[in-house]
Amino acid sequence: MLYIKCPHCGMRPQTEFSYGGDATVKRPELNKEISDHEWDDFVYNRKSLRGKHLELWQHISGCRQWIKVERDTATHEIFKTFKADEEVA
């Protein structure tokens, strides 16, 4: 079971969190002609990466905030966690 550092609450076990998917996908810009292909990519298409991956988690049984977690999908090592509005370098 992973041990995740919530930027608001501190170290908490994985059971308190809910997984929210890839944090790097960007919503297509508003007021612009958007092709079906772009919508498809945004809504459905994800890469199954092996290695470092930035993902969203929600601290559902805690502060209920969304956070970003930088995690290795192969070894489960967690490098860093960010608040949802924080810019990731």
Added chain:
Amino acid sequence: MSQKFRIENVGLINRDKKLSFKFNGKTYYGYEGDTLASALIANGVHLVGRSFKYHRPRGFFGAGVDEPYAIVQLYRNGETEPNIKATEQELFEGLEAKSVNCWPSVNFDIGAINNFLKIFLPAGFYYKTFMWPKSFWYWIYEPFIRKAAGLGVASIKHDKERYEHKYEYCDLLIAGSGPSGLASAYAAANNGAKIILAEDKPRFGGSLLTSDVNIGNQSGKDWADGIIAELKTMPNVVVKNRSQIFGYYDHNMLVMSENVSDHLPKTKKYHPNKRLWYIRAKQVLISSGSIERPIVFGNNDTPGVMLSSAAKEYLKVYGVLVGRNPLVFTNNDSGYETAIEFKKHGVDPIVLDSRKNPESEIISEAKNLGISIKNSYVVVAAQGYKKVKSADIASISDDKKQLGKMENVKCDCICVSGFWTPTIHLASQSGNKTKFKEEIDAFVPGQSKQSEITLGAANGVFSLEETLKTSFAAGSELSKKNN
């Protein structure tokens, strides 16, 4: 009924408290501190079950969690539980147990006919045989096959027991309370680290309970008792017996199952039956020891064939002789320890050593005690059906390829010792890449992936002095890192 195989004044059991129990409907007696296995052996019962397909007789092979054969159906407080290892179940007043996979009784089992028809029953024959005629399936084949399948019977009643789970955090989790676990726990506890020490058996001390060693001017067992007593007074230490760590998950999360009530006739009010601990440890120290290896020979599943370490444990911990005419078959020095223990308690063992000219301190001690030792000898087959009656032995050539003339020696148990295999499961689960150690012919933990360290026999170190030294150093080093 007298306990024919119990010897006086030996063991760690409480002889003031006699307990009665039933096995297959017959009443026997044992003492407080016995396991079901040791109490049965004390009463001369070796036949406890039947094997799955051929219904071959099954006895005891080990003395703890390593037992592969002695599986029984347990009745406790109006409930029944299948698949209980007789070697792990502690005795309590009024315990009832039954053999599984035998009908009408373990002594006379009709299913044993399979053993004689085995040439007609190759693997998978059922898939072809029970296809025709089709109408036979529902009324004849299926009820019959269902009756033959499975070992125990699951209870269909609602389970009235309560089960708890809890979370715990610690600086150092120590799995196993042998010499290595105790030394490191002691060193780390004195540095103020928060420690959990877990032992899966009821008694602390591990191998110190069965080996004849001295630490300082104390016997191994007294040393262990002293350290445990001291650890229990410390507020930063949690000491748990009957608690087995069985899982190592990501980010140093370990799971431990604590047996709270199964050794009592009835669960106490407000107590759970078992408690599951989720432990998040900063450091894990695995000191789970090692398990003895069996040696392969004909009919080595006959009741009466067992590990020499198990025979020694039954003798030293429970005061029970596994036989009065033992044969010790070994390929290393450990078998001699068992032989010496037998000799000390008035039983004359025969030692067969597959090596040609072994020399060591313990072998000369055995020779001085007058134990008969046959070098370059092996057991070819055990004879006897429900209990070992004799053994076919033969000399073996230096290249281990040629057997000499077969002889038959009378014996009532064969204690085998094929050296030791480190218990590395926890290290493997942590993601540790194990490596093969040539000197001991076994895998030991290699590069750690999480913050764990394996010490003592589990790391392939079988010398007590070195184990104590490294464990003590590791314990104090690891606890320093945390503060």
